[in-house]
Amino acid sequence: MAVSAGAVHEALADIAGREHCLREAPALARYAIDGMMPSLVVRPATADEVSRVVALCAAERLALAPRGAGTSIGLGNPPRRLDVVLDLGRMHAVREYVPEDMVATVEAGATLDALAAHFAPHRQALTLDPPGGGTRSVGGVLATHASGPLRFRYGTGRDLLLGARFVQADGTLTWGGAKVVKSVTGYDVPKLLVGSLGTLGVLVEVTLRLHPMPPASRTWRLGFPSREAAGVFLAGLLDSPLQPDRAALLDAAGLARAGLAVDAIGLLLSIGSAPEAVEHQGRALARLAAGHGGRSEEVPDAAWAGLGPTVDGPLLLRATGEPRRLLDWVGEAHAAAARAGVEVMVLAQPGHGVLQLSVREGFDAARVVTDLVRPLRSALEAEGGSLVVERAPAELKARCDVWGAIQPEILAIMERIKTEFDPAGVLNPGRFVGGL
């Protein structure tokens, strides 16, 4: 720090109020990132306060990490530097919501559960449901590009974020996008921010597209005796006019962890529509499953809440490959895990080729890197995919880049963007791809 921590603390306290500026070790420990403790934590209440905090950090050359609910703070490489954690937890207001527009503008610290409760009386929903993510902040979900079963019908934050107010690395409060459902005015700046891990700006307020809740919704669990059978069924489902709104695929360990009946592979699917259409499509689903040696049963809606524990291991990997090869990748993941001497459980996104692999305690970090992360990553990368270490203990992160390699010419463009907007490395230095 260019000036003493004490002076910075005073300045931050001036901005956010003394009680919202923490510097005692026990409090700071809760804000550590990959074991690195910040010197200060500040909890601003307004966009203007965020702007002033970031400007101060920029002027003092301090490294700042934005933080929502902190549930996914483990994503990213260990910080190169960390001075100040900016906690957005006090910024959780719904700023604008006109139900007839199906658009809401909310502060970035609002949790998904709180937003769901806000929109539900109008039978509308923000269709973002990362497993176990109800307590996550919407800003964090967007910055990490998190998604869940609803992606099957509604896409991800990339498709739902219409506009964003954010604070640039020099403290400039900036707006990108629009507050209407359709706009092509200027560059699509919100796209640049989704998944950028706060490295280009701190999201303070986001305008989101909402969807009407379907009049009726029912959920089915489909079980298959083998990966092959599940794979053929899934191909048939994707090649049909059936329209589930939520979809998840689990392996046997995942099914057990989610409290569902166990098969080699299971799918959880829900249909949301008019009651007659739900009934009709539900029957069609069961027929399709039976035709591929599967069994189907209707399960309560609460089954979806059971997915949270399938991704709560101390080590969580996110593998992305071609959608058509999803079941192959389940097999490859199991084989690599066996070689590494660990058990994984799999939660996957049918139709999108994304798998989350959760590993329980008691693994050998070196072996996991050598026998699981590296070989699986290079196999995925060979078909244009990737493997991201979403969560891992520090000793594992020390042994591999959590993002994997980015093609040099693509990384060069990303570096130019980062350098243009944050030349001094104020925002999350070192945590993003290529050490950005």
Added chain:
Amino acid sequence: MPLTPQLRRALEDIVGPAGLVVSAEGRLTYECDMHTFYKGTPDAVVLPESAAQVAAIVRLCRREHVPIVPRGSGTGLIGGAMAPEGGVMVSMTRMNRVVELDFPNRCATVQPGLINLWLSQATRDRGYFFAPDPSSQMVSSIGGNASTNAGGPHCLKYGITVNHVLGLEVVTGAGELVQLGGKTHERPGYDLTGVMVGAEGTLGLITGVIVRLTHLPEGVKTILASFSSIEDASEAVSAIIRAGIIPAALEMLDEVVIRAIEEGVGAGYPKGAGAVLLIELDGPIAEIEAQSGPIETICRDHLALEIRVAQSEAERALLWKGRKEAAGVFGRLTPNWLLQDAVVPRSKLPQIMKEVAAIGARHRLVIANVFHAGDGNLHPLICYDDRAPGELERAKQANEELLAACLALGGSVTGEHGVGLDKRASLPMQFADADLSFMARLRRVFDPDSIMNPGKLLPSHPACGEGFRPAARPLPAGTWI
């Protein structure tokens, strides 16, 4: 800037003599897009056949400091695919192939010049289609759709082009040939694909596109509801959305447009009506049936004069023909026009339609309306006659008041057409200096020498003079909005 013999030779070395247009008559074809007010003839037009040729063109122009303007089919409405500063226009019409149809991955890889509708035609037998459906889709290119982030009637349900682009092959303004995104749905790092879509060729040239293919719905139902006034129709739109029903498309046509269409293509729209709603439901048949009842009730509650359900594919096609070719019949209405593409929050539709009428009356101008009502995307067509003294000035005044009214309601300058030359001066109405500066800096990252489609998308310095006096010219045959 005149074309030097050296540059001409260098271009010819890259694309061959058949891929180079330098004659004055030849270049004249490329002087404007469908917004014919804006004219600018390129010094040369090149028609590359590969991404490698495009990359060589960009590197050459970069070295020579020559502006580059990309062009697909030239059906844009914003003064985009034209060369106000001259330079080299890169036309993608010879790169128009489907490279790969990958049904198991539900995606297709295509060259940028591929015509939008061709892709749906090529995949229909296998049960798929390409969802973005700008009204120009029978002639506009997918590269152009991606460059402008085109919309269309069915974007109400399916989303605009960016929601359907998985990856791009691009030559940046810095001359890099890169593959962004791809068949896999996630990759670490910044979403450069998302930034490139809608950038109107100011960041780079698109040389390949990987798009999602969408499964055809089980059923389709097209409903036409006519109303005595546009206010009633607007209230009905708001009520449908409020009921939690998102049709596949929800289009509005006003009385002026209905009359012109009937005199032109003759789509069987009711002649005396003050407004028509074209409502399309698609999806599982049981869902369509469950939704169409409430929609008909809502229309009746809002005093619909007539509700007609297309009984055959032919009848459905005819109802759509009127809508899709609406702009083409405007020549019957007016010698000249100004077109808006502003968006309002959908709940504000009844209010803005009143304003549109009031603005038209105040300036003694006919304002025709045909638009995507379901997402609040207006297309008011301000009719005027350039030969009548003062009409253009009144039309421009009405245009500005209309845009201001939309933005005052929380709207956006353009919903699907894009910015180009036409709307760049309006951006400060929607964005503050800091917001525009962010965009300008982003542009510089991709285009360090400011050669990519210069003058478009962002407002220039006020001293450059944004004012223009459009040439008096009738509407070109076949314009789509």
